[in-house]
Amino acid sequence: MKRKTGSGPSKPAHPRLRVLLGERIAIGPGKAALLEAIARYGSISAAARANSMSYRRAWNLVDTMNKCFITPLVVTSAGGQHGGGASLTDLGREALTSYQAMEIKAARAVAREFEAFQRFLAAPEKPPADD
Numbered sequence: 001m002k003r004k005t006g007s008g009p010s011k012p013a014h015p016r017l018r019v020l021l022g023e024r025i026a027i028g029p030g031k032a033a034l035l036e037a038i039a040r041y042g043s044i045s046a047a048a049r050a051n052s053m054s055y056r057r058a059w060n061l062v063d064t065m066n067k068c069f070i071t072p073l074v075v076t077s078a079g080g081q082h083g084g085g086a087s088l089t090d091l092g093r094e095a096l097t098s099y100q101a102m103e104i105k106a107a108r109a110v111a112r113e114f115e116a117f118q119r120f121l122a123a124p125e126k127p128p129a130d131d
Contacts, residue, residue, distance in 0.1 A: 011126050015114055017106045019099070026068035027099050031061050035088060035096045036063075038074055044086045062086075069095060 009044065018028035025031070032049070037047030048058035066072040073092030077085050107114075 008045075011119055013121050014051055015110055017099070017103045019102075020079055020089075021068045027065060028093065031065055032096060032099050032103075034058055034061055035073065035092060038086050039088050039093070039096075042085045042087060044074070044076065047086070128129055 019026045024029045027035075033051055034047055034053075034067050035049040038044060041050065041071050044058050044062060045055050047085055048055045051058070062074045066074060069091060073095055075084055075089055
């Protein structure tokens, strides 16, 4: 049986950067997407929905990030008549921008090697057909 290999320039595979603090991921693609959504929606619950995750999962990611940085990246305000909210701190905005710049640089730095590496990857699965 012949092994399937990936082909074509539209492959969904791509390298991603994660910043580790000990064993914890201080920030990575999922946490960056969550920060972007918190900035956009002003709410952890709305950001969780936008990223297809539970509120608990989003809160745990925010808690981990807040513990990994010198000051919190996200602050929350208590509920009330108009409900609570969440926003990025100055450090949160700075860390997100810096992370995004590092991701771009990292992808460029490994582009040639990654192009060769893709031959080891299986072909992506096709999405299920709608009935």
